[in-house]
Amino acid sequence: MTHAIRIHTHGGPEVMRWEEVPLPEPGPGEARVRHEAVGLNYIDVYYRTGLYKSPTMPATLGMEGAGVVTAVGPGVTHLAVGDRVAYASGPIGAYATERSIAADRLVKLPDGIDFRTAAAMMLQGMTAQYLLRRTYVVKPGDTIVVHAAAGGVGLIMCQWGKHLGARVIGVVSTPAKAELARAHGAAEVVIGYERLPEEVKRITGGAMVPVVYDSIGKDSFMASLDSLAPLGLMVSFGNASGPVGPIDVGMLGAKGSLYLTRPSLATYTAKHADLERSAQDLFDVVQSGAVKIMVNQTFPLREAEAAHRALEARQTTGSTVLLP
Missing domain, CATH: 3.90.180.10 (Medium-chain alcohol dehydrogenases, catalytic domain)
Structure with a gap:
């Protein structure tokens, strides 16, 4: 037994x-x-x-x-x-x-x-691997947004993203978690997602970012979309705040011909x-x-x-x- x-x-x-x-x-x-x-x-x-x-x-x-x-x-x-x-x-x-x-x-x-x-x-490390190396291929000089940056996947992505030459903007919920994310490679940290688009605009000088990695789900979805540059990629890979509800696909066009994906480790390692x-x-x-x-x-x-x-x-x- x-x-x-x-x-x-x-x-x-x-x-x-x-x-x-x-x-x-x-x-x-x-x-x-x-x-x-x-x-x-x-x-x-x-x-x-x-x-x-x-x-x-x-x-x-x-x-x-x-x-x-x-x-x-x-x-x-x-x-x-x-x-x-x-x-x-x-x-x-x-x-x-x-x-x-x-x-x-x-x-x-x-x-x-x-x-x-x-x-x-x-699980967390191979999730970070497919997100950074396959879903969106992170390049030196990219600025990327990583939600839950002090969590298991987030800390790995902050380090790996920095290793790949990217500037990582980490999103966390508390000042203590902000310090942890900074200590593991996040160049910038935003506490809370409510003002995320404004902070990303400030950090990037208005350019916004080519990719947002969002594991929060329902509560952060719109803030993540609004942080993307035209033709940017929204990667929704988790539902910590609940699943994202139905969306108007036309909204992606109105916000800059954005891309949206919901990837899974199971598919990438099938x-x-x-x-x-x-x-x-x-x-x-x-x-x-x-x-x-x-x-x-x-x-x-x-x-x-x-x-x-x-x-x-x-x-x-x-x-x-x-x-x-």
């Missing part, structure tokens, strides 16, 4: 239960992983509340983990028992001491990356080769020291309810790891 945090109904953090479940045997093309660390991400909240639908109930939450391969199923040739691995993709099920998962979703960890760092960085390239790009910048992963909070896995409460109350900074 193993243990997992499961939900039997959607709702607040209190719906999560620490339960004993059968130890899964890996099927064809699968590997079983004993978790050494599990990542906490806002997408876990979306599944818990029902904003994102889980395929079955009860459901084990969690998208990201790192650990050791304890068994492999038929047809798996690129992994062996004892390999150190990590992952950051569906299906959900990471909030467990041990689980089976499709082997092509796993990547081997370099010797220089420990389990806690891996669990803290795979092919194993893309997953490997994304992970390697992340490993390279972390091992070079250009990006430092900040594990600022840890919770026992069985106390995932407390971790969710802290995350939703914006009491966390950087990355949070759950320890089985």
